[in-house]
Amino acid sequence: MISKLDLKLEDYGFSKxxxxxxxxxxxxxxxxxxxxxxxxxxxxxKMRISGLLPFGxxxxxxxxALRYDMISQVNLEQLFSSTLTKEQLASNxxxxxxxxxxxxxxxxxLEKILLNKKYIFLDDFSNRLVFLYVxxxxxxxxxxxxxxxxxxxxxxxxxxxxxxLLFFIKLHNYLVKNADLHLPDFKEKLKExxxxxxxxxxxxxxxxxxxxxxxxxxxxxxxxxAAAVEEGTTVLGAVNIQEEEGTTALGVSQHSLPRPFxxxxxxxxxxxxxxxxxxxxxxPEQVDYIAKNKVVGRVHAEIFTVDGEYFLVDKQSRNxxxxxxxxxxxxxxxxxxxxxxxxxxxxEFVFRLF
Numbered sequence: 001m002i003s004k005l006d007l008k009l010e011d012y013g014f015s016k017x018x019x020x021x022x023x024x025x026x027x028x029x030x031x032x033x034x035x036x037x038x039x040x041x042x043x044x045x046k047m048r049i050s051g052l053l054p055f056g057x058x059x060x061x062x063x064x065a066l067r068y069d070m071i072s073q074v075n076l077e078q079l080f081s082s083t084l085t086k087e088q089l090a091s092n093x094x095x096x097x098x099x100x101x102x103x104x105x106x107x108x109x110l111e112k113i114l115l116n117k118k119y120i121f122l123d124d125f126s127n128r129l130v131f132l133y134v135x136x137x138x139x140x141x142x143x144x145x146x147x148x149x150x151x152x153x154x155x156x157x158x159x160x161x162x163x164x165l166l167f168f169i170k171l172h173n174y175l176v177k178n179a180d181l182h183l184p185d186f187k188e189k190l191k192e193x194x195x196x197x198x199x200x201x202x203x204x205x206x207x208x209x210x211x212x213x214x215x216x217x218x219x220x221x222x223x224x225x226a227a228a229v230e231e232g233t234t235v236l237g238a239v240n241i242q243e244e245e246g247t248t249a250l251g252v253s254q255h256s257l258p259r260p261f262x263x264x265x266x267x268x269x270x271x272x273x274x275x276x277x278x279x280x281x282x283x284p285e286q287v288d289y290i291a292k293n294k295v296v297g298r299v300h301a302e303i304f305t306v307d308g309e310y311f312l313v314d315k316q317s318r319n320x321x322x323x324x325x326x327x328x329x330x331x332x333x334x335x336x337x338x339x340x341x342x343x344x345x346x347x348e349f350v351f352r353l354f
Contacts (some may be wrong), residue, residue, distance in 0.1 A: 001115040003144035016070035043264040076117035090194035319345035
């Protein structure tokens with residue numbers, strides 16, 4: 001899908017339009033837009049498809065341009081800017097997925113949709129999201145995948161600290177594990193995740209308690225403030241709640257956004273990943289976590305973050321790095337998810353987001 005487009009806004013007070021000057025040599029899709037660029041203005045030939053901003057071909061400043069009607073003042077950026085509850089977040093995401101599914105049913109190529117939260121609008125009349133479509137024969141624009149767009153959108157969304165954390169964690173982990181997102185599958189998972197959490201019983205029969213946390217603004221998933229693990233136990237809270245390792249947390253400032261951490265199995269130590277590239281090994285001059293274990297290499301491995309995701313890389317260690325029992329290929333990045341088990345030689349850790 002398209003991530004960026006050079007659009008120009010023209011405001012006439014009672015109406016607003018976006019213009020996209022079509023570069024010379026770029027062909028429009030004749031199946032969607034009549035090849036009538038020699039005419040002055042195709043106001044009577046606008047494409048009107050449910051779920052799309054109405055558009056037409058115009059002659060502007062002697063060149064061909066696509067003109068889009070701005071039918072609403074409310075865009076996706078505004079919808080996701082205020083603090084959302086689980087129900088609100090799920091509802092907004094479902095609107096987006098169902099809108100894209102409808103466009104697919106019309107036979108449109110979703111790769112030509114502009115997937116940018118500034119240019120996805122809420123239709124005042126239908127209460128549905130509408131998208132901007134670029135009807136060109138060859139899509140040469142900067143791209144973004146649906147998975148990447150959703151991960152960024154969710155990471156930047158303020159989430160209600162008093163609502164269901166389990167929903168947020170399940171949603172994040174699903175996106176991390178499914179790079180190639182299939183819309184119908186994601187829609188069903190979204191409904192499934194939204195149906196469980198605070199109040200209803202889990203598979204083990206235990207109610208999932210309420211938890212407090214803040215959505216980080218720079219791609220980290222949750223703060224250390226509080227969370228409910230998938231088995232239904234509460235690991236942290238706003239007041240004196242016992243963590244599963246036996247420690248007590250008295251609450252964390254609303255503005256603190258701690259990094260995920262490694263839980264060292266032998267000692268119970270938490271090693272917070274406070275750098276975007278965090279190195280592990282024995283050499284105190286080169287690494288961020290200093291191991292005392294002689295079978296661990298001088299610079300054994302590193303964990304780094306990109307766009308809210310975390311990756312583990314073995315740095316050509318002699319005794320190897322393992323993820324969930326599988327030895328890693330040296331210098332090859334492998335994606336991490338919550339509760340993954342990591343071994344550096346024989347030293348064991350658990351990767352945790354909270």
